[in-house]
Amino acid sequence: MDGPRSLPALLYLDAAAVEACMPSLEERLDLAERTMRALVADADLPPKIGVHPRPAGSFAHAMPAWLDGRALDGRAEDASADLLGLKWVTGFPANRAAGRPAIHATVVLNDPATGVPTAILDGSPITAHRTAAVSGVAIRHWSPRVPGRPLRAAVLGAGVQARSHLPVLGAVLPGVTVAVHDRHEDRAAAVAEAAAATPGIGAATVARSAGDAVSDADVVITGISFGATRQTMGPAAFRPHALVVAIDYDMYCAADMAREADLFLVDERAQFLAVQATGPFAGYPAPGATIGEALAAGTVRPPGRVLVTHLGVGLADVIFGAAVTARARELGLGVVLPR
Secondary structure (H helix, E strand, O other), X not given: OOOHHHOOOEEEEOHHHHHHOOOOHHHHHHHHHHHHHHHHHOEEOOOOEEEOOOOOOOEEEEEEXXXXXXXXXXXXXXXXXXXXXXXXXXXXXXXXXXXXXXXXXXXXXXXXXXXXXXXXXXXXXXHHHHXXXXXXXXXXXXXXXXXXXOOEEEEEOOOHHHHHHHHHHHHHOXXXXXXXXXXXXXXXXXXXXXXXXXXXXXXXXEOOOHHHHHOOOOEEEXXXXXXXXXXXXXXXXXXXXXXXXXXXXXXXXXXXXXXXXXXXXXXXXXXXXXXXOOEOEOOOOXXXXXXXXXXXXXXOOOOOOEEEEOOOXXXXXXXXXXXXXXXXXXXXXXXXXXX
């Protein structure tokens, strides 16, 4: 029987190594689009498997995913070209009061032909970059076109996701102006300062309220922390042609936004419906399509509002994690763990 020495190396990548090996922005957008398309037919993943430990409001989610290698290479003859892995993410909002991060994530990759673990990665940078890249896919395909001026974007929330979305906005909407709102004005000011220094972003300001931020925005990204108060902004708050990309479930967008939108997309239908059954998205209709289905169908942007809600899928973490790990092996980065 083969012993541990015959197994492939088990590589550990901390957050700094993951960042150092992160694909370029354009590659990240391509990986995100590949993920959305693969979800339509070539992937296998359940809705998030979750438990809810103490204190109240905490969660722990397991997000396993498998991708048929033939989606990546039609010539693949065996499982060696497949992707297999898991994201394990915990959220403990009470940590913030003690100065600790609220979210912790780990990505585990397995050899798809044998199941042997091959890499363990700090998942926080992957979460930040893959989420922004999926938003970028939506913005690239369904943002409005306004002749005669650059588009205006609003970013609601000034956390990690706000910062990770800035380079995407600058790349996908060159010349865009950005208004940032957060309940902590100093945090909003810091993100606005970072936005002003981001290539492709024309100017950035701090908005005193969420309403002020979105009132003249063509593209809105909502990314505030989860809390008890939800669905605070209805259609009247947004411009008639706005694209709203919600990465915070239904914290801002009221159900009327989804019901009245000309196009309502989610990243993965089964996951959206499973989450809805637990309480969030009350009153929301069934999604018109997934992002991948709309891409495959060549769905064009309608004249009215578009709402894209993406909850995050484990397949994105596995695809991004595989790209990061391949680069790490090329560069000789990471720590090889004993088995």
